[in-house]
Amino acid sequence: MANNTRSPLWRKQAVMLVLASALIAGCSGNTGNNNNSAPNTGTPTNSAAPSPGDSSASSEPISLTYWTGLNAFAARSLKEYGESLFYQELEKRTNVKVKFEHPAVGSEAEQFNLLIASGKLPDVIEYNFTTYPGGPEKAISDKVIIPLNDIVEQHAPNLKAYLDANPEMKKEISTDNGTIYAFPALGTGNSNVSSGLVLRKDWLDELGLGVPETIEEWTNVLTQFKEKKGAKTPLTMTLAEFKSERFNGAFGIGIGFYLDGGQVKYGPIEPGYKDYLTQLNAWYKDGLLDPDFATQDGAAKDAKATNGSAGAFPAFIGSAMGKYLTANKDSNPAYDLVAAQHPVLNKGEEPRFFTAAYDYRGENSAGITPANKNAERTAAWLDYLYSEEGNLLKSFGVEGTTYTLEGDYPKYTDLIVNNPDGLSIGDAMAKYLRVSTPSPGFVGDDRYTEQYYSFDQQKHAVKLFNQYYDNLKDTRLPRVTPTVDEGQELSSIMAEVNTYFEEMFMQFVMGAAPIAEFDGYTAQLKKMGIERAIEIYQSAYERYMKR
Amino acid sequence: MRFIAKDYRRHKYLYFMIAPVILYYFIFHYVPMYGAIIAFKNYRIADGFLGSSWAGFSHFISFFDSYYFWRLLKNTLLLNLYMLLFSFPAPILFALLINEIAGKKFKSMVQTVTYLPHFISMIVICGMITQFVAREGVVTDILVWFGMDRTALLGHPEYFRAVYVISDIWQSVGWGSIIYLAAISGINPELYEAARIDGANRWKQTLHITLPGLAAIITILFILKIGNMLDVGFEKIILLYNPSTYVTADVISTFVYRKGLGGTNEFSYATAIGLFQSAINFMLLLAANRFSKKVSENSLW
Numbered sequence: 001m002a003n004n005t006r007s008p009l010w011r012k013q014a015v016m017l018v019l020a021s022a023l024i025a026g027c028s029g030n031t032g033n034n035n036n037s038a039p040n041t042g043t044p045t046n047s048a049a050p051s052p053g054d055s056s057a058s059s060e061p062i063s064l065t066y067w068t069g070l071n072a073f074a075a076r077s078l079k080e081y082g083e084s085l086f087y088q089e090l091e092k093r094t095n096v097k098v099k100f101e102h103p104a105v106g107s108e109a110e111q112f113n114l115l116i117a118s119g120k121l122p123d124v125i126e127y128n129f130t131t132y133p134g135g136p137e138k139a140i141s142d143k144v145i146i147p148l149n150d151i152v153e154q155h156a157p158n159l160k161a162y163l164d165a166n167p168e169m170k171k172e173i174s175t176d177n178g179t180i181y182a183f184p185a186l187g188t189g190n191s192n193v194s195s196g197l198v199l200r201k202d203w204l205d206e207l208g209l210g211v212p213e214t215i216e217e218w219t220n221v222l223t224q225f226k227e228k229k230g231a232k233t234p235l236t237m238t239l240a241e242f243k244s245e246r247f248n249g250a251f252g253i254g255i256g257f258y259l260d261g262g263q264v265k266y267g268p269i270e271p272g273y274k275d276y277l278t279q280l281n282a283w284y285k286d287g288l289l290d291p292d293f294a295t296q297d298g299a300a301k302d303a304k305a306t307n308g309s310a311g312a313f314p315a316f317i318g319s320a321m322g323k324y325l326t327a328n329k330d331s332n333p334a335y336d337l338v339a340a341q342h343p344v345l346n347k348g349e350e351p352r353f354f355t356a357a358y359d360y361r362g363e364n365s366a367g368i369t370p371a372n373k374n375a376e377r378t379a380a381w382l383d384y385l386y387s388e389e390g391n392l393l394k395s396f397g398v399e400g401t402t403y404t405l406e407g408d409y410p411k412y413t414d415l416i417v418n419n420p421d422g423l424s425i426g427d428a429m430a431k432y433l434r435v436s437t438p439s440p441g442f443v444g445d446d447r448y449t450e451q452y453y454s455f456d457q458q459k460h461a462v463k464l465f466n467q468y469y470d471n472l473k474d475t476r477l478p479r480v481t482p483t484v485d486e487g488q489e490l491s492s493i494m495a496e497v498n499t500y501f502e503e504m505f506m507q508f509v510m511g512a513a514p515i516a517e518f519d520g521y522t523a524q525l526k527k528m529g530i531e532r533a534i535e536i537y538q539s540a541y542e543r544y545m546k547r
Numbered sequence: 548m549r550f551i552a553k554d555y556r557r558h559k560y561l562y563f564m565i566a567p568v569i570l571y572y573f574i575f576h577y578v579p580m581y582g583a584i585i586a587f588k589n590y591r592i593a594d595g596f597l598g599s600s601w602a603g604f605s606h607f608i609s610f611f612d613s614y615y616f617w618r619l620l621k622n623t624l625l626l627n628l629y630m631l632l633f634s635f636p637a638p639i640l641f642a643l644l645i646n647e648i649a650g651k652k653f654k655s656m657v658q659t660v661t662y663l664p665h666f667i668s669m670i671v672i673c674g675m676i677t678q679f680v681a682r683e684g685v686v687t688d689i690l691v692w693f694g695m696d697r698t699a700l701l702g703h704p705e706y707f708r709a710v711y712v713i714s715d716i717w718q719s720v721g722w723g724s725i726i727y728l729a730a731i732s733g734i735n736p737e738l739y740e741a742a743r744i745d746g747a748n749r750w751k752q753t754l755h756i757t758l759p760g761l762a763a764i765i766t767i768l769f770i771l772k773i774g775n776m777l778d779v780g781f782e783k784i785i786l787l788y789n790p791s792t793y794v795t796a797d798v799i800s801t802f803v804y805r806k807g808l809g810g811t812n813e814f815s816y817a818t819a820i821g822l823f824q825s826a827i828n829f830m831l832l833l834a835a836n837r838f839s840k841k842v843s844e845n846s847l848w
Contacts, residue, residue: 048658117814142591172625219673239789291680291682291699291702292681294702294789294791295677295681295699295701295702295789296681296699302679383613491813492813495806496613496615497792499615499797499805500614502790502793503790503791503793503794506789506790507791510702524614528614
């Protein structure tokens, strides 16, 4: 406000100086970068883009406070990200010292709300701003983060080059007004579908069954597992997994809001949902679906998946499949898993609904707060992660320590794949790098995926699950952003709708409410305003298409 | 004023000693009350407490109109009623029983064992409860032996209140009995002596001496409990419930939690509900106090 008129000349000059030095740093980085650029590695980074990182070490050190959730895998061996090899090396290269603030693992969303309610903002917040009530625009008007268009234009050459080359992605990471609000976690490579349904291959082989594709085949397989293999809970899932798209796709409906020929629809009120509930209820009654799905946690499911109680379950290719296969390597060498294509209703159909990450991950995108006094330097620092060199550091670490170059191909050393301290590959990666979960920069590099998924079964799964990825273009709602007012209306509608829906879902599946009440249930959802919510998404979708 | 000034001169050090307590209540309990105005506003973080626009009673009205209002109220009151019926008398009975134990060593062992759950953190306690009543849990095993169908108790709304109240007794019976034991030890032993001479047995002594001796403390604790009728320890419910048990488990405070911090951020709405809850609690407290004053000698003030 009055600040502008009062701020003395020297302060303006100082700002100019910082700007200039950042620019110079940006330009001179170019030469250092080219030596290292590995051609054609699948990373869409424009290697010609300058990288400010290596030479900005000469500029004066700054320190930042950085709020981000500590990933659960990393939390096993790190107290904070500052201890990880990646961030220590990054500090050396960029001269930016980072002080991390981590919320308690598992309650990031609550703690984020407390953080903004407290008004004491750190310099950088890493969060999924698309889930901010009212959307990223609201986060900006709430003065939680600042708009970044100018800053990206001037101080983030790597990100800018990438966005210029990928206009679709630019559309995704911006708001409807074209505001860039965060340094995004961008997916690359062909592994956006990282989970799906998995079955016991040894059981299938023994019973002479093929991998099921249709719901009918699934019922048959699960029944045989129960009768001939004595599986107590042939299909086991946790409650959270019913929020992912698993079996609903076969009935032609999405699990929440989805697209059908450019129209937004809400799965739980569509007629197809009734068929879906009927099927789940039948499986529940026949003892094919684990009756404890509502109360069991991930650990209980893991136990059932490995001890022969269950023969089919949804699983992440990396964390779950890898863990299950390793767990049984010695005790039960026959144990084998196979991934199943996302189920359909009739033979020959292509799956159209399944859970996949968006190319723009949303999660763990870094926003700069109004409290940050070094916004430009911070931007340049974050931008380093979008350079070839920065990506290599983030995904593969330090040459000689965590990877060696074979030709142009970075190969993880034994420190990662065969950790001397007995860490699993996922835990070791989480300890030294920031590669396996979203973070600002590029995620899902194919060179990483190939090495992370060490079992053949996993390599098969990643291909199979991603086979129909393009079908999602027509059925998946892109990351739309409702306006501030719409957002508030939406959240008050959805708070009630979600409670009611979750409750009724359980009752239908467990048989406490007969399926015949489905019409009454959809009527109640409509009374709670679900149609208005659909309208809001529809208009947000139309704005998105016009971006 | 003059009285206070005089009193201050006389008991200077006592005032020094009470000062931190008064400050504590002022800073942490009275100052934050000003934040309650957002119940009548459309609170936005950027605008702050004072800058946000006024909303009148609209948040209260939308809560009373809410689909879940009656269920939340019913669940909250029922859960508290069961607690009052079962969980409140438990430590009293327990204290009476302990009082009758003759062996000193055995007595202190019983006490230590029953205090233990009180010192375990809530999240661990709830983890244990979840394990105990899971499909293969030890409590479930016992119930199955008595003829129940094997199932995970926390997946069924009809068992939720029982699990909640019984586990609460397990958790707090030992700790809660301390205050009663202290009161019992304060009863004049001559009374027992006189009763014995008059020929009263242990049961009669308990009935006519120990219980009346406890009456005052029981009444006060009872009034305080009534004053919390609309509160339930929501941490425990959040750790134990899931959508399939919302029917009986969802109470006002868990609803507030989901509204306010569970991702939708309706701070004003959540505050309005909280304020409503406090107002009702306060009225109940007043009513219980007046009632007790009428029927017995005991009251809070």
